[in-house]
Amino acid sequence: MRDRLLAAEKVKAIDWRDGALHLLDQRVLPFEENWIAYTSAAGVAEAIRSMVVRGAPAIGISAAYGIVLAARARIAEGGDWYASLEEDFMLLADSRPTAVNLFWALNRMHDRLDRLKENADPLAALEAEAIAIHESDREANLTMAQLGVDLIRKHQGNAQAILTHCNTGALATGGFGTALGVIRAAFIEGMVERVYADETRPWLQGSRLTAWELANEGIPVTLNADSAAAHIMKTKGVTWVIVGADRITANGDVANKIGTYQLAVNAMHHGVRFMVVAPSSTIDMNLASGDDIPIEERDGAELLEVGGKRVGADVEAFNPVFDVTPADLIDAIVTEKGIVERPDTAKMAQLMCRKRLH
Numbered sequence: 001m002r003d004r005l006l007a008a009e010k011v012k013a014i015d016w017r018d019g020a021l022h023l024l025d026q027r028v029l030p031f032e033e034n035w036i037a038y039t040s041a042a043g044v045a046e047a048i049r050s051m052v053v054r055g056a057p058a059i060g061i062s063a064a065y066g067i068v069l070a071a072r073a074r075i076a077e078g079g080d081w082y083a084s085l086e087e088d089f090m091l092l093a094d095s096r097p098t099a100v101n102l103f104w105a106l107n108r109m110h111d112r113l114d115r116l117k118e119n120a121d122p123l124a125a126l127e128a129e130a131i132a133i134h135e136s137d138r139e140a141n142l143t144m145a146q147l148g149v150d151l152i153r154k155h156q157g158n159a160q161a162i163l164t165h166c167n168t169g170a171l172a173t174g175g176f177g178t179a180l181g182v183i184r185a186a187f188i189e190g191m192v193e194r195v196y197a198d199e200t201r202p203w204l205q206g207s208r209l210t211a212w213e214l215a216n217e218g219i220p221v222t223l224n225a226d227s228a229a230a231h232i233m234k235t236k237g238v239t240w241v242i243v244g245a246d247r248i249t250a251n252g253d254v255a256n257k258i259g260t261y262q263l264a265v266n267a268m269h270h271g272v273r274f275m276v277v278a279p280s281s282t283i284d285m286n287l288a289s290g291d292d293i294p295i296e297e298r299d300g301a302e303l304l305e306v307g308g309k310r311v312g313a314d315v316e317a318f319n320p321v322f323d324v325t326p327a328d329l330i331d332a333i334v335t336e337k338g339i340v341e342r343p344d345t346a347k348m349a350q351l352m353c354r355k356r357l358h
């Protein structure tokens with residue numbers, strides 16, 4: 001199956017080349033495909049904050065390359081570059097609060113720096129680490145896609161209709177996608193009749209990004225309002241809700257795009273299985289439960305405007321962009337280390353002790 005999946009890799013959001021980080025500007029997709037080149041940590045931090053690049057794994061990968069850019073600049077400045085680099089680590093860490101992949105990637109880059117051998121070339125080491133983070137996410141995507149398909153086969157044989165939320169595809173990751181990677185693989189294996197994609201207000205990752213990715217590959221996708229999801233589960237033969245994650249805590253609670261929690265409640269009510277797909281870089285064993293996850297609130301203008309056009313009255317707008325789904329509403333968490341069905345603290349701890357499967 002892996003070869004079939006590799007052949008299906010079409011879109012990418014991140015490109016490290018000629019010593020610069022090139023990001024596909026996701027604020028203007030699907031209407032424009034515009035790449036922006038970044039050569040500074042400050043630029044990458046702003047790209048993450050303003051969602052030029054978004055998606056938990058993609059944010060972490062971009063931040064890792066941001067540290068390479070920062071180290072190059074600090075070394076060129078002269079002086080104690082190691083100390084001054086801390087400022088760039090903090091700048092990138094402050095870009096968005098919820099996706100733990102950002103902090104996982106920055107910690108991994110810092111750890112590489114701290115393990116530098118005497119007389120080693122710091123730039124070469126940091127660049128190799130960032131590329132390894134990128135490549136390992138791509139590999140994790142492929143492993144999770146195969147595991148997710150096996151899980152669907154185990155429970156359904158064929159997945160008639162799947163509902164998904166936000167964008168968890170190539171645009172949110174280092175390659176094939178997390179939840180959307182499972183959906184892509186299931187389609188390739190002839191197991192998907194239709195994908196229902198929540199538009200995912202207010203930033204419209206579903207209608208602008210997921211619908212674009214799936215339509216480009218001939219995967220049957222129907223766009224729906226977020227508020228139609230429960231009715232679709234009730235009337236359209238949906239067998240799985242498959243979503244991504246931005247942070248999974250030690251007990252299996254999952255922070256993901258706002259609207260995920262209500263999908264899980266509705267899935268439980270309608271007997272629809274609920275799958276979360278995320279690499280282990282999304283698992284934060286330092287947090288006991290989802291109550292401790294910082295939930296990003298963005299500018300209310302994102303609710304009051306679409307495409308720069310006002311769509312709401314002049315009132316205060318509350319715009320939390322993530323919510324937390326409790327573990328007891330989740331049927332399975334699929335990672336590159338394996339699957340946890342009916343997650344709990346003990347099972348999550350066992351998972352994190354495992355090696356990657358591929």
Ligand SMILES: CSC[C@H]1O[C@H](OP(=O)(O)O)[C@H](O)[C@@H]1O
Nearest residue numbers: 054055056166168172244256257
């Ligand atoms: C592959 S995980 C993508 C994850 O990130 C999204 O959030 P955002 O678009 O705000 O970065 C959403 O929560 C997705 O599930």
